[in-house]
Amino acid sequence: MPGLTGKDATLSAYADKLEQLDAPKGRSLTQDALRRLSKNKAAMVSIFVLAAIILIAFVGPYFVPWGVGEVDWTSIRKPPDFEKGHFLGTDQNGRDLLARLLQGTQMSLTVAAVATIVSVFIGVVYGAVAGYFGGRVDAVMMRFVDIMYALPYILFVIILVVIFGRSPILLFIGIGALEWLTMARIVRGQTLSLKEREFIEAARAGGAKPFTIIMRHIVPNLTGPVVIYATLTIPEIILTESFLSYIGLGVQEPLTSLGTLISNGGPVAEVMPWLLIFPAIVLVTMLLCLTYIGDGLRDALDPKDR
Amino acid sequence: MINYVLRRILAALPIAFIAITLCFIVMRAAPGGPFDRERPLPPAVMQNVLAHYNLDKPLWEQYWIYVSGVLQGDFGPSMTSYDFSVSQLLAIGLPFTLMLGMIAFVLATAVGIIAGIIAAVKQNQWPDYILVFAVMIGVIIPNFLMAALLQLGIGVHLGWLPAGGWPGFSIPHLIMPVLVLSWPHAARISRLMRGSMIEVLGTNYIRTAKSKGIGERLILARHAVKPALIPVVSYLGPGLSYLLTGSLVVEQVFGLPGIGRYFINAALNRDYGLVLGTTIFYVILILILNLLVDIVYAWIDPKVRYR
Numbered sequence: 023m024p025g026l027t028g029k030d031a032t033l034s035a036y037a038d039k040l041e042q043l044d045a046p047k048g049r050s051l052t053q054d055a056l057r058r059l060s061k062n063k064a065a066m067v068s069i070f071v072l073a074a075i076i077l078i079a080f081v082g083p084y085f086v087p088w089g090v091g092e093v094d095w096t097s098i099r100k101p102p103d104f105e106k107g108h109f110l111g112t113d114q115n116g117r118d119l120l121a122r123l124l125q126g127t128q129m130s131l132t133v134a135a136v137a138t139i140v141s142v143f144i145g146v147v148y149g150a151v152a153g154y155f156g157g158r159v160d161a162v163m164m165r166f167v168d169i170m171y172a173l174p175y176i177l178f179v180i181i182l183v184v185i186f187g188r189s190p191i192l193l194f195i196g197i198g199a200l201e202w203l204t205m206a207r208i209v210r211g212q213t214l215s216l217k218e219r220e221f222i223e224a225a226r227a228g229g230a231k232p233f234t235i236i237m238r239h240i241v242p243n244l245t246g247p248v249v250i251y252a253t254l255t256i257p258e259i260i261l262t263e264s265f266l267s268y269i270g271l272g273v274q275e276p277l278t279s280l281g282t283l284i285s286n287g288g289p290v291a292e293v294m295p296w297l298l299i300f301p302a303i304v305l306v307t308m309l310l311c312l313t314y315i316g317d318g319l320r321d322a323l324d325p326k327d328r
Numbered sequence: 329m330i331n332y333v334l335r336r337i338l339a340a341l342p343i344a345f346i347a348i349t350l351c352f353i354v355m356r357a358a359p360g361g362p363f364d365r366e367r368p369l370p371p372a373v374m375q376n377v378l379a380h381y382n383l384d385k386p387l388w389e390q391y392w393i394y395v396s397g398v399l400q401g402d403f404g405p406s407m408t409s410y411d412f413s414v415s416q417l418l419a420i421g422l423p424f425t426l427m428l429g430m431i432a433f434v435l436a437t438a439v440g441i442i443a444g445i446i447a448a449v450k451q452n453q454w455p456d457y458i459l460v461f462a463v464m465i466g467v468i469i470p471n472f473l474m475a476a477l478l479q480l481g482i483g484v485h486l487g488w489l490p491a492g493g494w495p496g497f498s499i500p501h502l503i504m505p506v507l508v509l510s511w512p513h514a515a516r517i518s519r520l521m522r523g524s525m526i527e528v529l530g531t532n533y534i535r536t537a538k539s540k541g542i543g544e545r546l547i548l549a550r551h552a553v554k555p556a557l558i559p560v561v562s563y564l565g566p567g568l569s570y571l572l573t574g575s576l577v578v579e580q581v582f583g584l585p586g587i588g589r590y591f592i593n594a595a596l597n598r599d600y601g602l603v604l605g606t607t608i609f610y611v612i613l614i615l616i617l618n619l620l621v622d623i624v625y626a627w628i629d630p631k632v633r634y635r
Contacts, residue, residue: 265470284473
């Protein structure tokens with residue numbers, strides 16, 4: 023063929039081979055991480071169980087014979103009864119526990135999702151700004167994080183709830199707004215090393231403004247550690263929410279959450295153990311799965327432990 | 329060393345100050361005063377009540393009164409328990425909370441460190457697996473659930489221990505609260521200790537000590553434990569803060585007469601004065617305890633002192 027040197031011929035042959043998939047192919051970092059994750063049995067099982075819980079929590083209510091607030095006057099304080107469709111029993115007011123449990127799980131999952139997004143957003147922006155500007159800005163911002171670290175943040179959530187009333191939205195935002203400290207630290211550390219890289223210098227030379235550099239060039243490169251840490255934050259947030267609901271400051275009736283259910287079930291567990299046991303099983307399973315997934319992701323994505 | 333301690337104290341003071349200011353601002357930013365009722369008080373009465381609590385003065389003056397009060401150990405009035413000031417309520421609950429917290433803290437730290445050492449030495453053998461399991465339980469099961477389950481199992485069904493209450497000092501009544509409070513703490517500490525111990529045992533100087541023929545126990549006691557303790561000591565500060573907030577729930581569940589119960593009741597009744605007084609008190613307590621931890625840290629790790 024005219025115009026082709028020997029080298030080009032070899033290269034084209036190689037390209038043809040690549041197309042037919044019999045040449046060695048490289049693996050991207052993500053593929054590598056996914057492969058490692060899929061080899062981690064505990065994490066894989068946890069992902070399936072958690073997916074099942076989420077699916078059941080959001081789809082399940084359409085298949086449960088009883089509504090959330092529906093009172094069955096003929097069976098109050100009854101243990102699981104399959105004939106009437108109370109698969110997990112009823113509470114003191116004759117409400118179906120399964121329906122309430124699904125709604126509570128939904129609520130806990132929603133709080134976890136929203137609060138995690140809030141905390142990731144604040145943490146990433148705060149950490150990236152502190153790390154990128156460095157110097158005095160960094161010193162002041164990180165000093166503030168240190169101060170917040172020393173304080174019992176749950177007390178601040180309680181103060182917020184006491185003062186602004188007990189709405190679920192406030193709960194979402196309040197928990198998220200106080201759970202970002204560790205995220206900010208991690209992001210700052212990553213940013214400090216990222217900002218010395220050539221592509222940031224190139225962006226700066228191209229006249230990009232600091233905000234653009236942070237949002238377009240730094241934040242996307244933080245995905246790995248942010249994802250790992252966010253997964254580890256979710257169980258903390260679920261715990262915080264159930265803690266608040268447990269002491270009566272979280273989700274209010276008629277809505278319910280796992281913490282509220284456990285708090286209602288605890289005092290009557292002697293005579294109606296099902297009211298404590300079933301919410302407890304769901305909560306513990308969820309936390310267990312999230313912990314294993316977080317650990318699995320960390321092992322898969324963190325280059326340090328390879 | 330004295331220099332270092334002084335510097336730590338100077339660093340802690342502004343933090344306490346900022347926390348007090350923050351709490352004060354949040355309290356005053358709240359919509360509605362503590363005396364707003366569905367049926368409004370007559371203006372004259374309202375005037376007197378506000379004057380009694382200094383709420384009719386300008387904001388900066390209120391702030392000044394509050395801060396100087398806190399400095400003198402006066403955390404302001406309670407807005408629902410009219411006959412008591414916050415300081416009086418704190419004085420009633422404090423000895424118990426401190427006792428419970430200290431017992432749990434010391435016990436958990438000791439058990440956590442020892443368990444971590446054993447697990448590191450017997451890595452991937454049965455003591456290690458038992459520890460991993462115990463840690464998992466401690467970290468996964470929230471303290472209120474653990475408390476409820478223990479009450480139900482040991483307190484009610486087995487009847488081995490009283491399920492709650494406080495009839496004056498009695499050790500059986502303390503066992504379950506201390507267990508619930510210390511388990512998560514011990515779990516985290518033992519996990520840290522195990523990790524750092526494994527790292528230390530892999531270092532060259534431990535290999536040198538082994539090759540010189542020093543016995544395993546002596547190596548552990550003399551050479552391995554102290555450097556391995558460093559991450560544990562740095563966790564003790566945040567750990568304490570977790571433990572103290574955990575005692576809120578434990579006191580509530582087991583019906584124990586500490587500060588936690590006042591705090592929760594105050595929060596449920598929207599008693600601003602008591603909630604803020606208690607929070608500020610907790611903050612100061614935690615700062616003092618953190619200071620002690622920092623001093624221990626400097627004592628263990630000489631590098632910290634000269635930073």
